[in-house]
Amino acid sequence: MRFDEAYSGKVFIMSREDGEAADAVIYGMPMDWTVSFRPGSRFGPNRIREASIGLEEYSPYLDRHLEEVNFFDAGDIPLPFGNPQRSIDMIEEYIGTLLEKGKFPLGLGGEHLVTWPVLKAMYCKYPDLAVIHIDAHTDLREEYEGEPLSHSTPIRKACELMGPEHVYSFGIRSGMREEFQYAKESGMYLAKYDVVEPLKGVLPKLAGRPVYVTIDIDVLDPAFAPGTGTAEAGGISSKELLEAIHMIADSDIQVVGGDLVEVAPAYDPTEQTVIAASKFVREMLLGWVK
Amino acid sequence: MRFDEAYSGKVFIMSREDGEAADAVIYGMPMDWTVSFRPGSRFGPNRIREASIGLEEYSPYLDRHLEEVNFFDAGDIPLPFGNPQRSIDMIEEYIGTLLEKGKFPLGLGGEHLVTWPVLKAMYCKYPDLAVIHIDAHTDLREEYEGEPLSHSTPIRKACELMGPEHVYSFGIRSGMREEFQYAKESGMYLAKYDVVEPLKGVLPKLAGRPVYVTIDIDVLDPAFAPGTGTAEAGGISSKELLEAIHMIADSDIQVVGGDLVEVAPAYDPTEQTVIAASKFVREMLLGWVK
Amino acid sequence: MRFDEAYSGKVFIMSREDGEAADAVIYGMPMDWTVSFRPGSRFGPNRIREASIGLEEYSPYLDRHLEEVNFFDAGDIPLPFGNPQRSIDMIEEYIGTLLEKGKFPLGLGGEHLVTWPVLKAMYCKYPDLAVIHIDAHTDLREEYEGEPLSHSTPIRKACELMGPEHVYSFGIRSGMREEFQYAKESGMYLAKYDVVEPLKGVLPKLAGRPVYVTIDIDVLDPAFAPGTGTAEAGGISSKELLEAIHMIADSDIQVVGGDLVEVAPAYDPTEQTVIAASKFVREMLLGWVK
Amino acid sequence: MRFDEAYSGKVFIMSREDGEAADAVIYGMPMDWTVSFRPGSRFGPNRIREASIGLEEYSPYLDRHLEEVNFFDAGDIPLPFGNPQRSIDMIEEYIGTLLEKGKFPLGLGGEHLVTWPVLKAMYCKYPDLAVIHIDAHTDLREEYEGEPLSHSTPIRKACELMGPEHVYSFGIRSGMREEFQYAKESGMYLAKYDVVEPLKGVLPKLAGRPVYVTIDIDVLDPAFAPGTGTAEAGGISSKELLEAIHMIADSDIQVVGGDLVEVAPAYDPTEQTVIAASKFVREMLLGWVK
Amino acid sequence: MRFDEAYSGKVFIMSREDGEAADAVIYGMPMDWTVSFRPGSRFGPNRIREASIGLEEYSPYLDRHLEEVNFFDAGDIPLPFGNPQRSIDMIEEYIGTLLEKGKFPLGLGGEHLVTWPVLKAMYCKYPDLAVIHIDAHTDLREEYEGEPLSHSTPIRKACELMGPEHVYSFGIRSGMREEFQYAKESGMYLAKYDVVEPLKGVLPKLAGRPVYVTIDIDVLDPAFAPGTGTAEAGGISSKELLEAIHMIADSDIQVVGGDLVEVAPAYDPTEQTVIAASKFVREMLLGWVK
Amino acid sequence: MRFDEAYSGKVFIMSREDGEAADAVIYGMPMDWTVSFRPGSRFGPNRIREASIGLEEYSPYLDRHLEEVNFFDAGDIPLPFGNPQRSIDMIEEYIGTLLEKGKFPLGLGGEHLVTWPVLKAMYCKYPDLAVIHIDAHTDLREEYEGEPLSHSTPIRKACELMGPEHVYSFGIRSGMREEFQYAKESGMYLAKYDVVEPLKGVLPKLAGRPVYVTIDIDVLDPAFAPGTGTAEAGGISSKELLEAIHMIADSDIQVVGGDLVEVAPAYDPTEQTVIAASKFVREMLLGWVK
DSSP states (O other), X not given: OOGGGOOOOOSSTTOOSOTTTOSEEEEEEOOOTTOSSOOOGGGHHHHHHHHGGGSOSEETTTTEEGGGSOEEEEEEOOOOTTOHHHHHHHXXXXXXXXXXXXXXXXXXXXSGGGHHHHHHHHHHHOTTOEEEEEOSBOOOOSOBTXXXXXXXXXXXXXXXXXXXXXXXXXXXXXXXHHHHHHHHHHTOEEEXXXXXXXXXXXXXXXXXXXXXEEEEGGGBOTTTOOOBTTOOSSOBOHHHHHHHHHHHHHSSSEEEEEEEEOBOGGGOTTOHHHHHHHHHHHHHHHHHOO | OOGGGOOOOOSSTTXXXXXXXXXXXXXXXXXXXXXXXXXXXXXXXXXXXXXXXXXXXXXXXXXXXXXXXXXXXXXXXXXXXXXXXXXXXXXXXXXXXXXXXXXXXXXXXXXXXXXXXXXXXXHHHOTTOEEEEEOSBOOOOSOBTTBSSSTTOHHHHHHHHHOGGGEEEEXXXXXXXXXXXXXXXXXXXXXXXXXXXXXXXXXXXXXXXXXXXXXXXXXXXXXXXXXXXXXXXXXXXXXXXXXXXXXXXXXXSEEEEEEEEOOOGGGOTTOHHHHHHHHHHHHHHHHHOX | OOGGGOOOOOSSTTOOSOTTTOSEEEEEEOOOTTOSSOOXXXXXXXXXXXXXXXXXXXXXXTTEEGGGSOEEEEEEOOOOTTOHHHHHHHHHHHHHHHHHTTOEEEEEESSGGGHHHHHHHHHHHXXXXXXXXXXXXXXXXXXXXXXXXXXXXXXXXHHHHHOGGGEEEEEEOBOOHHHHHHHHHHTOEEEESOSHHHHHHHHHHTTTSEEEEEEEGGGBOXXXXXXXXXXXXXXXXXXXXXXXXXXXXXXXSEEEEEEEEOBOGGGOTTOHHHHHHHHHHHHHHHHHOO | OOGGGOOOOOSSTTOOSOTTTOSEEEEEEOOOTTOSSOOOGGGHHHHHHHHGGGSOSEETTTTEEGGGSOEEEEEEXXXXXTOHHHHHHHHHXXXXXXXXXXXXXXXXXXXXXXXXXXXXXXHHHOTTOEEEEEOSBOOOXXXXXXXXXXXXXXXXXXXXXXXXXXXXXXXXXXXXXXXXXXXXXXXOEEEESOSHHHHHHHGGGGTTSEEEEEEEGGGBOTXXXXXXXXXXXXXXXXXXXXXXXXXXXXXXXXXXEEEEEOOOGGGOTTOHHHHHHHHHHHHHHHHHOO | OOGGGOOOOOSSTTOOSOTTTOSEEEEEEOOOTTOSSOOOGGGHHHHHHHHGGGSOSEETTTTEEGGGSOEEEEEEOOOOTTOHHHHHHHHXXXXXXXXXXXXXXXXXXSSGXXXXXXXXXXXXXXXXXXXXXEOSBOOOOSOBTTBSSSXXXXXXXHHHHHOGGGEEEEEEOBOOHHHHHHHHHHXXXXXXXXXXXXXXXXXXXXXXXXXXXXXXXXXXOTTXXXXXXXXXXXXXOHHHHHHHHHHHHHSSSEEEEEEEEOOOGGGOTTOHHHHHHHHHHHHHHXXXXX | XXXXXXXOOOSSTTOOSOTTTOSEEEEEEOOOTTOSSOOOGGGHHHHHHHHGGGSOSEETTTTEEGGGXXXXXXXXXXXXXXXXXXXXXXXXXXXXXXXXXXXXXXXXXXXXXXXXXXXXXXXXXOTXXXXXXXXXXXXXXXXXXXXXXXXXXXXXXXXXXXXXXXXXXXXXXXXXXXXXXXXXXXXOEEEESOSHHHHHHHGXXXXXXXXXXXXXXXXXXXXXXXXXXXXOSSOBOXXXXXXXXXXXXXXXXXXXXXXXXXXXXXXXXXXXXXXXXXXXXXXXXXXHOO
């Protein structure tokens, strides 16, 4: 043992040392300044990394081991506190660089607005991109109390950028009446309450297409993920979310990137949310990065 | 903006200003002095109000918006600490006034004993009243260690007042042997463990009748509602309780009042219980107040 | 009331005073020094006892009352901090004494390694013993970072002692690839993810045999039992674990002992885990001690 | 080691087995039903016992060891939930029995009202009794919202029973204007804010007299004892309370009993309050029981 | 009791009903979007109000009762999430209206940046205004990572607006080297670590002048106020802060407004911080509003 | 910004990249397997690092900035769970390597036993070493329940190795009678309760000598550091510990290494302990590494 090689669990378990050689890159987006209820998801990425120490590196679900996925944990993007516009620009530029280098981007939030600049960069590279959006909330507002840059607007922006017919939402159980009307009239796909059953119908239709998958941890019932800003009773279980991740892995779609957002450790005294999140990240790595 | 009109989230979200004009009235019953295990439900009503700030005002389940229900949040009844008898008398009188004015009473507990004086007032107005009781516990004791006024006795008292054949209990998974025997022999209805399936059978039988619905939050598994005094493992999920509320809303019974009791914030560090409770209250308002 | 007879909830509810006359003995094994992630299960047994005060003494599931089971709560075995070998020896000797006296041993952990010395003593008395192992983790390692005495090894050791064909694992969702391979190749039984369904198939095969049942609380999803060292998302519910306990009680196997391990109160701020655990212990007593 | 002799930390550390032979008796008074703010002190006595496991048995302050004090922990008096009058009667009777047998009573609360029946019994035996009352609150109300039996009234009742000139309050920093006026006009002694300095003046005056000492944990600043129902900023430190206990021990008064009340574990997530309380109890035993 | 007059603790204890007639107005500024470490102070004002229920209405320190101060709690200003500039503009306008009407403004934060717009409005009315700033942090940055609107800049902005010689900081124990240099060179007053002693020297110099007093709760050691975003070890005690408030009350300065900021309930599981804060607010009302 | 250079707060704030060139090295010793009460200090080092993000890099106490100290955070030594002997051997070897390379060792615990192997390595290099030991506990046991390798023994072992006359303990307020007797008879220095005053007397005597300083966080009162395994009421304040660190920095002794041990995040829900600890580490770096 050399004195400067002590293990410290600084990064997601089994992250490689060489970023340039990696196939996939994990990065944090520690932003929570536009949330309307309980802030704190800025600390999500680092606590997910920390909790990964308790994970096995092997998945019995997928019969695959993290040593089979060449990934690099790059840490958090240093976003400027309280400035949504500059934060978004930095994220878009960062993802652009990753995509240029051919990396699979796997992001950790932070509030859901971070997905918006990621999608802009993804869509630039993949003009036929589709989005799978797993969430308790529609996130289809045009603005939130006058602010177009809000954690309530990213999916609406995605619809406007890519065309609503390429956006597929699952597990939705909260939103304004106007958002549900927009979903119905715009031609986007929206499945209320459930994830697994509707996914079974949608995945075959997306076969062969590049797809970005964004998961808001609050799609889970607060029983399974209390550590989130806007908890919403009546959600799915961890078992169901695992099944959804595995169905996506086993389908014929081409996953080209993904994220897990809205983990807020301040409301997670038992650490159960970050522990579950770190397992979801492991399964996303093992199932989606080929 | 006038200086004295700042929003403060002091009441349940979208409470109207004019109590006299309202169709329904929310009121708290901050009493917990007869509980045998962990006290603290006296703080339940105010924390449920506070958590309502995080709610959408629209329900995608019922396709209805809180602006369609004219309700008033009256605050908490100022019950005297440590005096069960006087507390009960005050509640009965308070509900009597509400009913005289034709209001729909929607109560927030507080321990379950608060339902007893409410039922006395309701029965006085509706002699053909039936009670739907959703709970983990039988609450059928005649007394608790010598005390007839106890959180373990309200449903027994209801049976004695109204006749056991008008009382319907659901989700029950804890009680003394004598309580289960009483339930069996008295002719009341008692469904063990489950709520949704047995409700399907009972609701048609109550068609057209005035019904009071009392929900003890501990019918939920502690995973979904840890913030309660007497948590009891093996309960239903938030999804199932939402379904029960919606089934009642869609049935042909005439809901004439209801309550949600036993929310105890001291055992709810993540706020998941009060957040779920505020959603249940929203659905009760939207589904039961026509 | 004599002054020295005040009730204090020092022991599991309804424990008898006379250990010699009891049919079953509850004992704690407050050891957590080999765990690899979050320690603290040494405090599990006493908090389970404390939480038992909130329990009814009657089970509506089994229609049986604790007064029908003559049991004695002996307290915790005074294990030496930080010394796994001596701790294991003390436990083995303690169980040996219990078995000599014809007591049904019901142990409370403590980390899962405590089950290893119990099994040694049980196997000595019952050479045709089978083991039912309900857990999230395989616990089939040969060693953990060089240590053969580890919370990751007890089931492997049991396989080696008794023959793998007498070991039945349920609910498993985490382990090394090598452990799952061992399970497959050795001839032991291992059911992934589920407990209730696979138990239905296994119980008839064990009819008439003496069986020891060890339950690791982390077989539950962290939603139901956050208070454990190595929480693992995607588990079963409290309802399912109750059903498993009841199926075992109703089967034709001869339960000769059991334990419930890995309850760690430091991660249980709502006390929901210890409250659930105390209910499981009540059902184990009522269902398994004839 | 006999199987039924395992140590379990059920009682205060080093409690003797034989109550009849003991010089001092520890007993809990788990009552909290008249409190006006945050209930939960009913669980105080058992958590103080549990925390005592972490204590050394020797005090470097007093150079005395618990083996030098023959005491017995009798557990909690089984008080009836929600019934203040019966609870008070039971406590008075219990203390009466203790005093008849010549035991030194050391009580653990519970709310402060429990001190009232203790004082009645003490005064009956010691007609020249004085009371040292260490607390943040005056507790001098005649009634609380119409209730004469309230946690806000015990010291007033003591004044009325024994004469205000025999009551000495220290550390007081909260109360109604009328209470402070009563203190001034009645002739009782009341030291605002501080404890140690005023005690120095008072102790010599009480030399030779029998004195009962009641300590409300909320005399400490909430920094030192957050786990109490009615925390009051601006209090003394643990060091100062220890000094007060030691000054009383070293004085020429004859301590004939004492209590420590209002420890409420639900507001004590770090256990710092119960840990401190268990140390205060050790020092009271070592310093006051000769 | 009319049905719509139930007490609910919605506002600070003893707030009057009539805002127009009040001498002083309490208002919340629920903003936390520029903080660099732990957000959550947006919930501070409402939790301080809630905790005020546990307060006595009389202060033994000042021998004054809340019924002697005619104040009105106006609730929270509805600030737009994530938009610092608009939030600041709203606050400035709000305070302007208050001052026009001759009200004494007493603000509850929220992050410390909220004090900046308040000072702009105060300075406009009182050109000879001085500021007493009690805090752990200098808050003298010109910008924070490029953002001039940050919780680290309000006092610098005050210096630039009013002249540094009118700004007096106390209790400071954290900041950049450049901030301490600015303090030294600019001519402002800065007392490191302590509050009470330096105040004794400063108050006479400010005699007769209008003074605004801003208190950041983190001037307290985290032992006394853990519930704040940027806790800083080595601070003063609650007793010392009370003494400072009382010294200001007893001095010859003319307090024309004040605030208490940075209370963040998410880091306050025992509620000790909000309980202490509500007491400080009571003393500010009783001592500063003549 | 390169994609692989994102900041992630993985190490103590301002740690340099190049370990070989550093003057001082921070390393964690995540061991807690011999503790007798509440385990969990294994997670201390990483939480202290994480909390350092909230620190300023400049100390107004010492007028020095972290950029003036060339240090490297090497992470945690990978100690084997549950094996005290191997853990101790690894630490001794690790420190040996550090000292060979001329680094100043600054260790983070972990339980206090980790200091023992550090002292062995230090003494080997500095035969005239003295030890300053700041702690609530004597740690002078010869063994703990038969185990010589225990968190209660490191200072005794140091006395035996180096001679008791070279060991100086401060702040001690808990231990066995035998330990205090040993301290008195052996010739070591032991100051009860206080730290600052006795240090003033001792430091001049140690002028010019190489001194290792070990700080157990539990020397603080639990009000200031609840997050520790064996909290002990009646301790010093954070202000006093800062003063002690600064006095040592300003003295004429030659500090040759130091550690801060026993931080246990599981008992620190507000993070106040890790936040304070990270500040102490900053001051140790700035004051002791010349």
